[in-house]
Amino acid sequence: MDAAARDWFASRTWQSVEWTVADLVAAKGSRTVSVVLPALNEEATVGDVIASIRPLVGTLVDELVVIDSGSTDRTVEVALAAGARVVLRTDVLTELEPLPGKGEVLWRSLAATSGDLLAFVDSDLVDPDPAFVPTLLGPLLLQPEVQLVKGFYRRPLSTEDASVGSGGGRVTELMARPLLSALRPELSGIIQPLSGEYAGTRELLEAVPFASGYGVEIGLLLDAHRLVGLPGIAQVNLGVRRHRNQPLAALGLMARQILSTALGRCGLLPGDTPGELTQFVQVAGEWLPDTAGVHVTDRPPMRELLVR
């Protein structure tokens, strides 16, 4: 392991946490916390994810927001019934036509919320752990230098025994981790670089661009490293994380978006370069090409748009 990564791993990894919610509320002082759940057609799971966080609202958490990504199912209704505030991507920055993608709604969530600190939690989690948010917020509230906290966990695939499985994080293991080891070995100590559960300061999150698609996590990690260095980044053990696993072909498209963003952030590919991915499907015994466009736009740092 890269020497800097090894030193960072030793000093900024919490394998277990000693703080309580009460400790964090005391440390929070006048700072405010927004929890944001990006959601695209998550009617089956968003209610439970909200329920796992809602007891913190009013103490550790000041606002719990589902940012909807154009759902066509009952995500909005379920989220409202579960007690979250729901913001449609067209409700905010209305002058900008929404782009498709997870990063787009996370970027828009900065304009829809006011917390000094933000925590992002995916809406497709299965058996979400109420400790996720307090564990993520700990280093931000207790370590002044830290501006980005990534969660890590054992990730069973939905087809595996949840008590021992670890087959999840397929894009992480097969693409993101090898890519970071090649291009940014200092970040090779990050256990889950793509984890969808992470927290950051508004100061950092409004200072960096957001990749509009699935490249948002790798882009934020690379930009955080560029702006605040390893001392500004921490990682916390969240235990076990299960979610709805997409099929391999969908993860191929996700990986292609992540690759575009990472190569752009590392100066190896001009940003916003349109691309495509050709995959193959078998139809009546024949293998046929299936080509999809991959054009992931970066949204600019929010602070360039918002006059506070």
Ligand SMILES: O=c1ccn([C@@H]2O[C@H](COP(=O)(O)OP(=O)(O)O)[C@@H](O)[C@H]2O)c(=O)[nH]1
């Ligand atoms: O265009 C999108 C794609 C995804 N998501 C949300 O982002 C989270 C992670 O997306 P997904 O589950 O598709 O990725 P995976 O976890 O499979 O890597 C989930 O809450 C999705 O509902 C979103 O809001 N907009």
Ligand SMILES: O=C(O)[C@@H](COP(=O)(O)O)O[C@H]1O[C@H](CO)[C@@H](O)[C@H](O)[C@H]1O
């Ligand atoms: O980590 C991964 O490899 C992918 C796919 O996970 P699985 O193989 O379905 O467990 O999931 C993550 O990647 C996305 C892109 O960064 C994030 O947006 C998701 O939140 C995260 O679950």
